[in-house]
Amino acid sequence: SVANLVPETANNLMASPIASTVYNSTRDRITQVIAGELTVDEAVQKIQDDVDQAAANAASGQ
């Protein structure tokens, strides 16, 4: 699915208010997987939860 990503998505993500959450959450959750605190599946779910939370927070602030 990574190969099917269109460039516009990546460009739009950079300007998105939740971009930093995507980057930071990916970094933090993968670090937790490496440290043995989470499984890969749990980390993917947590990244999704973090992004959803950030999106909800950004939407309520508009």
Add this chain to the structure above:
Amino acid sequence: MTDLLKQAEKAAPAAGKDDQPLRRSVTDGGLGFRLYSAVMGLLGLILEPLGRRLGHKRVGWMFLTPNLTFFTVFNLIPIGLLIYYSFSAGTSIFANRRTFVGLDNYQTIFDCENVLHPSSCQVDLFWRGVWNTAGFVVFEVAGLILLALVAALALNARIRARGFFRSILFYPVLLSPVVVALVWQWILQSDGLLNGALQTVGLPAVDWLIDQNWSRAWVIITSVWSNFGFHMLILLAGLQAINPQLYDAAKVDGASEWQQFRQITFPLLRPSLLVVFMLAFIRSVQTFDLPYILTSGGPGSRNMFIVQYIYSIGFATPTRNYGLAATASVLLAIVLIITSYIQMRADRRVSEGL
């Protein structure tokens, strides 16, 4: 009786003569004293009519007003805003632009299958911070009090260069936590001083700050090392307040060193120990700078404590979740208030027991 009065009358002029030099020294003081008297007189000119008009109690309140205003603006109002933020959502820092959501933030934080397993919680990092902090507090406070007590007992004895050792053990308290953390980071990193020393004697290097258990141990050790000097001074003052005749009497009765510590030193040192415990507990719950600089909260979230969570969720990301950060802060404050109340009750019991 008459004889006694006559004796007093004979003594009175002599007392008056003795007073003369003292009275002269007070009334004919130097420039500093005259300036002081002038300032006090000027204040009296303003305050005495105010006191007559408002009453002396209200004049006292008038003196308190500047401090109370400062306290209200920089303490009470921010606390009130914090509590409101915990019931609101949005990315704005202005209270009037935030959306009131009631207990949503609290429900989000407590949305857990099992709080003992943070992975089952929606906001797992909060609960990881809570349990990391709890583990840190237990070992750090115990180590702090033990080391401070041992050092205070050693430095209370008549040893050579006692003043030098007191200064040396207190110096880490004077250092900034950032400096302490950076220095220890340089010592403990993979190519740091400690690993260099180990490899010099043929031992393998250890990833002190990457290993789960060693990283936590070193956070505790560095925190205890940098803070125990302050608590040592408090206990030292408590030890010096104990009457040495008690120890002399105990020696006469044939008491051993351990018996003297258990029956004399420890009971009389309990008020100071309680003060040290309260201060150490509150400070360790609020710890942030040293573990953050030393480990950045890692490996993973092993050394991420509750204050770092509040900082990361509220300030470290552009989409700042002030609501969740405020909620976590309120919960932390509630825990500290409850523990402080319990400790104050214990302090009162110890004081009454003495």
